[in-house]
Amino acid sequence: MKGFVLAIVFVAVLFLGNAFLTGGLVPGFSVSPYFLQVVSLAGINIILAVSLNLINGFTGQFSIGHAGFMAIGAYVSAYVTAAFGDRIRGAVGMLPPAFQNSVLLLIALGIAAACAAVAGFLVGVPSLRLRGDYLAIVTLGFGEIIRVFILNIDAVGGARGFSGIPRLANFAWIYLFAGATILVVSRIVRSSFGRTLVAIREDEIAAEAMGVNTTRAKVISFVVSSAMAGVAGGLFAHYLMYVHTNSFTFIKSFEIIIMIVIGGLGSITGSVLGAVLYIVLTEGLRQFAQYRMVLFSLLLIVIMIVRPQGILGHRELRSFFARRRRVEPVPPPVAG
Amino acid sequence: MTTFLQQLVNGLSLGSIYALIALGYTMVYGVLRLINFAHGDVYMLGAYVGYFLSRRLRGAEPSLPRALVVMLGAMLACALVGIIIERFAYRPVRRAARLTLLITAIGVSLFIENAAQLVFGPDPKFFPSLAPRADFHVGGVRLTSEQLTVIAVSFLLMVLLRFFILKTRTGKAMRAVSFNLDAAKLMGISTDKIIAITFALGSALAAAAGVLIGMQIPKIDPLMGILYGLKAFVAAVLGGIGNVPGAVIGGLLIGTSEVMVVGYLSSTFRDAIAFGILILVLLLRPQGILGRAQKEKV
Numbered sequence: 001m002k003g004f005v006l007a008i009v010f011v012a013v014l015f016l017g018n019a020f021l022t023g024g025l026v027p028g029f030s031v032s033p034y035f036l037q038v039v040s041l042a043g044i045n046i047i048l049a050v051s052l053n054l055i056n057g058f059t060g061q062f063s064i065g066h067a068g069f070m071a072i073g074a075y076v077s078a079y080v081t082a083a084f085g086d087r088i089r090g091a092v093g094m095l096p097p098a099f100q101n102s103v104l105l106l107i108a109l110g111i112a113a114a115c116a117a118v119a120g121f122l123v124g125v126p127s128l129r130l131r132g133d134y135l136a137i138v139t140l141g142f143g144e145i146i147r148v149f150i151l152n153i154d155a156v157g158g159a160r161g162f163s164g165i166p167r168l169a170n171f172a173w174i175y176l177f178a179g180a181t182i183l184v185v186s187r188i189v190r191s192s193f194g195r196t197l198v199a200i201r202e203d204e205i206a207a208e209a210m211g212v213n214t215t216r217a218k219v220i221s222f223v224v225s226s227a228m229a230g231v232a233g234g235l236f237a238h239y240l241m242y243v244h245t246n247s248f249t250f251i252k253s254f255e256i257i258i259m260i261v262i263g264g265l266g267s268i269t270g271s272v273l274g275a276v277l278y279i280v281l282t283e284g285l286r287q288f289a290q291y292r293m294v295l296f297s298l299l300l301i302v303i304m305i306v307r308p309q310g311i312l313g314h315r316e317l318r319s320f321f322a323r324r325r326r327v328e329p330v331p332p333p334v335a336g
Numbered sequence: 337m338t339t340f341l342q343q344l345v346n347g348l349s350l351g352s353i354y355a356l357i358a359l360g361y362t363m364v365y366g367v368l369r370l371i372n373f374a375h376g377d378v379y380m381l382g383a384y385v386g387y388f389l390s391r392r393l394r395g396a397e398p399s400l401p402r403a404l405v406v407m408l409g410a411m412l413a414c415a416l417v418g419i420i421i422e423r424f425a426y427r428p429v430r431r432a433a434r435l436t437l438l439i440t441a442i443g444v445s446l447f448i449e450n451a452a453q454l455v456f457g458p459d460p461k462f463f464p465s466l467a468p469r470a471d472f473h474v475g476g477v478r479l480t481s482e483q484l485t486v487i488a489v490s491f492l493l494m495v496l497l498r499f500f501i502l503k504t505r506t507g508k509a510m511r512a513v514s515f516n517l518d519a520a521k522l523m524g525i526s527t528d529k530i531i532a533i534t535f536a537l538g539s540a541l542a543a544a545a546g547v548l549i550g551m552q553i554p555k556i557d558p559l560m561g562i563l564y565g566l567k568a569f570v571a572a573v574l575g576g577i578g579n580v581p582g583a584v585i586g587g588l589l590i591g592t593s594e595v596m597v598v599g600y601l602s603s604t605f606r607d608a609i610a611f612g613i614l615i616l617v618l619l620l621r622p623q624g625i626l627g628r629a630q631k632e633k634v
Binding site: 148 | 369425428434435438440443444445446447449454566569570573577602604605607608610611614615618619622
């Protein structure tokens with residue numbers, strides 16, 4: 001019940017915040033569209049980073065194909081709204097137009113998530129048998145293959161890109177899903193299934209010896225992570241109103257990895273911090289114009305040399321307040 | 337049949353380029369277990385050094401000595417770049433987690449690409465012709481002198497490399513380091529020096545590939561290393577990463593199949609084929625074609 005009330009408050013705050021930022025609440029006050037766009041894209045980055053952290057940080061399976069699943073989500077959802085948008089709106093015609101759009105967005109994102117999950121399953125089942133660098137390079141390969149195939153589908157624009165997507169997503173929707181992603185991932189990580197994932201990360205053979213079905217756990221974590229990337233892609237498409245496969249190259253996957261590594265692998269707070277920091281750094285360095293990416297890459301190398309575990313390491317926001325709390329009792333080791 | 341043979345020749349000459357780059361990946365992976373993402377960019381730098389050298393040495397007409405000077409100059413310059421990258425970016429994080437090393441490599445790669453765009457300008461440059469050119473016709477198959485040069489030079493370099501690894505003391509030390517870095521250190525091998533030499537060698541080979549590609553496809557740009565680097569890495573994995581002959585076989589296979597796909601299917605799938613092959617191989621034989629079957633690793 002308490003959670004339900006909190007969720008309602010969260011949603012209300014988001015939509016009021018959206019109205020406030022765009023100038024709909026207080027007349028005469030609004031932030032610049034540029035600022036709003038940066039903040040919204042940061043939200044999409046949070047979804048991507050937190051979801052990738054589930055597979056890279058907590059399960060310890062190094063995947064660099066996240067952009068591929070994002071691409072699937074973006075294109076599938078865009079196709080749904082473009083091809084079936086009017087029919088879906090018609091089916092819920094009794095609702096006011098704003099709600100029709102919400103329903104349409106939710107349906108599009110749901111289908112996007114489902115398709116990305118299916119793709120994640122198809123990619124995950126064969127490739128998660130591999131480990132380390134091999135897995136990394138196979139996921140990179142799958143990501144690129146997904147991109148090249150989308151590039152060759154004419155129904156979604158091919159090399160021209162997919163334009164004319166209605167702007168259904170906004171600041172509030174993006175942060176609603178960012179919040180949901182953080183909630184779901186932190187719940188998963190703290191569940192017994194989450195401990196299974198961490199066990200696989202720490203020592204796969206030992207986990208298997210303890211009776212963990214490692215393949216199943218890895219695939220589930222991969223599928224969940226892919227579905228979330230699909231949602232992020234759908235929001236991305238319906239926020240920018242135009243998608244092109246060039247946005248989903250392996251460079252994008254690298255960006256997401258950089259976010260989670262800067263923040264600290266295996267820390268959800270770290271992923272959020274990394275996602276925000278990434279966009280703050282890349283946008284903040286804009287004043288240096290052409291030196292921007294040179295400075296950014298140098299900064300990245302320096303961060304890796306000075307603080308290889310990322311800013312937060314494994315720590316969460318919670319752990320900074322931990323001393324004031326009751327220490328969780330550790331179950332005694334089972335004898336024998 | 338003539339078309340097929342023609343495609344085969346084209347494929348082999350492209351494949352030799354991939355093979356040369358793949359050697360650098362496989363050697364570095366052998367000693368450091370690192371996917372050196374910056375390697376493709378060293379290849380790009382090689383092409384640019386070659387470009388500037390040949391413009392500086394503008395003679396009356398393309399001549400062989402000049403081509404040789406350009407090639408060796410580029411190789412030397414890039415060997416130096418390789419040593420610098422290793423010393424200042426990778427050595428400080430060598431003992432850190434694998435992922436840290438990988439992100440550092442991505443950082444170095446981004447740095448080289450963006451610095452190159454800044455210094456050389458983002459637009460493509462046209463590589464001057466280095467050697468006198470001629471076409472040969474063998475049974476309807478056209479062999480350009482560039483293609484023959486590419487195949488011959490890369491073959492020569494590969495043979496030299498193999499000799500170096502198998503017959504010299506340094507080569508032996510490299511094999512020892514790739515077999516077990518800590519044990520090699522205990523045996524008195526200066527591992528830092530060997531790793532630096534490995535980077536220098538790999539980078540020199542990449543530079544040679546850069547000059548060769550400049551001769552064949554005379555258009556170079558600061559981002560040309562990304563895709564070539566990635567495909568060469570795929571070639572290294574395909575042949576069995578850490579395995580020197582494997583990298584050559586992988587490179588030739590990737591190059592040939594890419595040219596075949598472009599010739600017989602569609603050019604839009606050109607970049608997907610390498611990954612398609614890679615995925616099939618990794619799923620069926622994860623250690624690559626030569627993989628562990630051959631113990632010799634660098």
